[in-house]
Amino acid sequence: MLPIGLSFQQAPPISVPLRFFLTAPLFLLAAAIVLLAAGPELMESRHSPAALAATHLLTLGFTSMVMCGALLQLVPVLGGVPLLQPQRVAWLVHAPLSVGAASLAAAFLWNLVPLLPLAMATLAFAFGTFGIWLVRALWKTRDGGASIRGMRAALAALAVTVALGLAMGATLQGHGPTAIYARLAMLHPLWGLGGWTGLLIVGLAYQLIPMFQLTGPYPTAIASRLIPALLLLLLARTLSGWLPEAATSSLSRLTDWGLAAGYLGFAGVTWRLLARRRRKVPDNTLQFWRLGLVLLALSCGLAALLVLPGADTLSASWTLCLGVLVLPGFVLAVIQGMLYKIVPFLTWFHLQSTYPGQGIVPNVREIHARFHANAHLALFAVALAFLAASCWVPELSRVAGLLWGVYALWLEINLLQAVHIFRKVRRVAIIPMAH
Amino acid sequence: MSHISQYLSAEHYHCDSLFAETENAVAESRWEQATSLYDQFHRETEQHFQREEEVLFPAFEQTTGVAAGPTEVMRGEHRQMRRLFSRLDLALASHNAEQFLGEAETLLTLMQQHNLKEENVLYRLASQALASEAQSLIDKMQSLETSSLWQKT
Numbered sequence: 001m002l003p004i005g006l007s008f009q010q011a012p013p014i015s016v017p018l019r020f021f022l023t024a025p026l027f028l029l030a031a032a033i034v035l036l037a038a039g040p041e042l043m044e045s046r047h048s049p050a051a052l053a054a055t056h057l058l059t060l061g062f063t064s065m066v067m068c069g070a071l072l073q074l075v076p077v078l079g080g081v082p083l084l085q086p087q088r089v090a091w092l093v094h095a096p097l098s099v100g101a102a103s104l105a106a107a108f109l110w111n112l113v114p115l116l117p118l119a120m121a122t123l124a125f126a127f128g129t130f131g132i133w134l135v136r137a138l139w140k141t142r143d144g145g146a147s148i149r150g151m152r153a154a155l156a157a158l159a160v161t162v163a164l165g166l167a168m169g170a171t172l173q174g175h176g177p178t179a180i181y182a183r184l185a186m187l188h189p190l191w192g193l194g195g196w197t198g199l200l201i202v203g204l205a206y207q208l209i210p211m212f213q214l215t216g217p218y219p220t221a222i223a224s225r226l227i228p229a230l231l232l233l234l235l236a237r238t239l240s241g242w243l244p245e246a247a248t249s250s251l252s253r254l255t256d257w258g259l260a261a262g263y264l265g266f267a268g269v270t271w272r273l274l275a276r277r278r279r280k281v282p283d284n285t286l287q288f289w290r291l292g293l294v295l296l297a298l299s300c301g302l303a304a305l306l307v308l309p310g311a312d313t314l315s316a317s318w319t320l321c322l323g324v325l326v327l328p329g330f331v332l333a334v335i336q337g338m339l340y341k342i343v344p345f346l347t348w349f350h351l352q353s354t355y356p357g358q359g360i361v362p363n364v365r366e367i368h369a370r371f372h373a374n375a376h377l378a379l380f381a382v383a384l385a386f387l388a389a390s391c392w393v394p395e396l397s398r399v400a401g402l403l404w405g406v407y408a409l410w411l412e413i414n415l416l417q418a419v420h421i422f423r424k425v426r427r428v429a430i431i432p433m434a435h
Numbered sequence: 436m437s438h439i440s441q442y443l444s445a446e447h448y449h450c451d452s453l454f455a456e457t458e459n460a461v462a463e464s465r466w467e468q469a470t471s472l473y474d475q476f477h478r479e480t481e482q483h484f485q486r487e488e489e490v491l492f493p494a495f496e497q498t499t500g501v502a503a504g505p506t507e508v509m510r511g512e513h514r515q516m517r518r519l520f521s522r523l524d525l526a527l528a529s530h531n532a533e534q535f536l537g538e539a540e541t542l543l544t545l546m547q548q549h550n551l552k553e554e555n556v557l558y559r560l561a562s563q564a565l566a567s568e569a570q571s572l573i574d575k576m577q578s579l580e581t582s583s584l585w586q587k588t
Contacts, residue, residue, distance in 0.1 A: 207551075348541055353515070356518065359522075
């Protein structure tokens with residue numbers, strides 16, 4: 001009667017997501033150090049060696065790192081599919097992803113082409129393992145709703161992003177036609193940010209926003225159509241490159257506007273839902289989300305402007321600024337909001353399951369209070385403002401690097417609180433049991 | 436087919452609303468109102484737990500022959516939530532808003548992931564497995580309302 005394998009296990013051990021969450025800020029710190037060291041040189045172009053290194057430390061080492069950890073935790077709960085051998089899956093994704101992110105960044109930074117095969121192999125292995133696990137989990141859940149569909153779309157986009165990245169790596173090593181490199185270089189960030197990251201955030205928001213903020217559900221039209229529409233636009237944008245030149249520019253402009261409009265619509269609807277939430281209690285994680293949504297809306301506006309006819313006369317600073325608004329801006333703000341919601345709960349949940357009824361486990365609000373999260377949010381805003389300003393005044397980039405470094409260290413210390421609380425409770429709990 | 440699922444999911448939504456109103460009242464130190472809202476929230480949540488534990492879960496276990504599966508995990512989470520309720524009782528009695536809001540937020544997160552598991556998995560399975568007796572089970576769950584089960588806690 002029951003689907004095979006539905007043992008409905010509890011969530012995986014906390015070490016599974018936590019190893020990803022604790023590693024991610026170290027990569028953010030590394031990106032900040034690159035910015036601090038390279039300074040104005042990094043801000044020359046988004047294709048400068050330091051910019052490529054910092055970008056990939058952020059996308060692979062921070063964003064994908066947190067997303068993989070969060071999904072290993074959330075998918076079994078959302079889809080009701082138990083995670084088989086969670087420790088092994090976590091290890092097989094976490095270790096190669098860490099090595100891959102570090103070696104790719106080093107390859108860019110110091111022009112170490114011989115490191116590229118190592119980076120490519122480890123990243124392909126990490127995302128391959130993760131993808132196979134996620135495909136098995138997501139396809140076992142029949143009709144898991146809009147959120148599960150979002151994850152499926154995000155996973156497809158991740159596959160495209162990785163394939164494009166590997167093709168670029170092969171080209172850089174002289175194994176492919178260099179003529180298509182520029183096209184790959186345009187499509188790779190589009191699929192990575194507009195596909196994998198963006199679609200995943202949308203899919204997770206469908207579930208997490210109504211659930212934790214007690215808002216109404218997303219309107220059916222958005223929940224059922226936005227993700228397929230965004231995916232189709234990404235495909236059309238990709239294929240437009242192979243059309244005759246005249247058709248290419250108009251189709252790519254239309255698809256870019258479509259993507260901007262789609263994400264802007266998501267930001268607007270989410271903002272409206274949050275404004276009408278049933279809970280009125282202040283919630284710091286919500287502030288991170290709100291800031292993230294504002295940054296997303298600004299990014300959409302700027303992206304739409306940058307493809308206007310004649311916009312190519314604008315300085316490259318605007319394109320760089322778009323990257324800043326999207327990646328360390330929108331994406332980091334939202335991920336940060338999620339981390340500050342997930343980590344206190346997981347800490348409480350696992351401790352409470354182990355030591356029920358002893359009254360020694362701090363509640364989620366007490367754990368969250370240790371983060372000084374409002375000050376952390378303020379630092380985020382200041383660091384981001386300095387980074388955005390250094391697109392025009394590159395001399396400010398070192399100050400931005402310093403601020404981001406402090407921000408990353410602060411995040412790491414906050415997340416380590418989970419480990420600290422675990423140790424402390426375990427120490428207190430064992431003593432009375434020994435008597 | 437989805438009657439059971441709709442019936443119990445609607446209770447989740449209703450309890451969520453009561454939770455939000457209670458939390459808002461405590462945050463604004465409207466203690467008298469908070470107490471009455473909390474009582475209603477606690478009572479209706481407990482009633483929902485009992486409808487599941489006394490009617491749905493046994494019927495599901497009997498039909499599917501699975502006793503140590505999803506229903507056992509759900510019972511365990513009900514126990515965790517009941518422990519949080521007793522901490523909320525204390526915080527409310529002493530008008531300790533900070534303590535109350537901390538335990539309440541913990542309860543909310545636990546409750547939401549619990550509801551999600553029930554709505555995405557257990558209710559769907561139960562709706563399928565118990566399709567032929569859906570109406571009689573709903574009637575049975577409904578009739579628990581008038582009993583004095585509340586006193587047992």
